[in-house]
Amino acid sequence: MAEPPEALIAAIEADESLPAAPGSGYQPLAEAVTRQVRAAILDGRLAPGTRIRQEEIARRLGTSRIPVREALRQLEMEGLLTLVPHSGARVSVLDFDEYTELYRMREAVEPMAIAESAPRMTDERLERLREYAARIEAAADDSSTWLEYDRRFHLESYAEAPLPRVLKLIERFWNQTQQYRRAYFYTIQARLDVVTLEHNLILNALERRDGADAESLQRSHIRRTRTTLAPHAELFQK
Secondary structure (H helix, E strand, C coil): CCCCCHHHHHHHHHCCCCCCCCCCCCHHHHHHHHHHHHHHHHCCCCCCCCEECHHHHHHHHCCCHHHHHHHHHHHHHCCCEEEECCCEEEECCCCHHHHHHHHHHHHHHHHHHHHHHHHHCCHHHHHHHHHHHHHHHHCCCCHHHHHHHHHHHHHHHHCCCCCHHHHHHHHHHHHHCHHHHHHHHHHHHHHHHHHHHHHHHHHHHHHCCCHHHHHHHHHHHHHHHHHHHCCCHHHCCC
């Protein structure tokens, strides 16, 4: 794809954080571009390898390239884009070594977060987790909904942990592994009942405020994702 899709440009233009008039400051525009390009990558509108031309976005928005460049640099820091000198930005592609490393880091960090979160879990947050678990189970034929609520379920399960730096790191890991999660969904779509069972076990441990059990279950949940995708070399692009 040579340039960003029309829907992405329209979403950026409609973002309420845009400055009221050209020249009124580039930071809100940079934030809007960052937010909308990130969303387009995470929901699959921008596929791995898609080229994003900062000149085209800037031209279409009637602005300089500065806010667009700031947005693309931020997304590179998040691991969602790769900036290539004299070529522009491309949506990061699937890479086996990166996948293995990211999932091993997730396997180490996320169980720690849920162990700290479980004893502090509120009734209100548990109610949201039940809702998310039900939406995941009902979305077996809808990858976008399944991925959205799977993400919400897990990030919500960590949210009571008094570890702000760890939680920020985890969110970055989730951004970086979104493409792998999409590949995982299609790989195991016929066996999503196993994932549903694991989510219910994790939810049950959180309802009991059992940090040790939640930690063990979460570690196994992430490890199974890693080992399930590992044999499928055809999914990884170089």
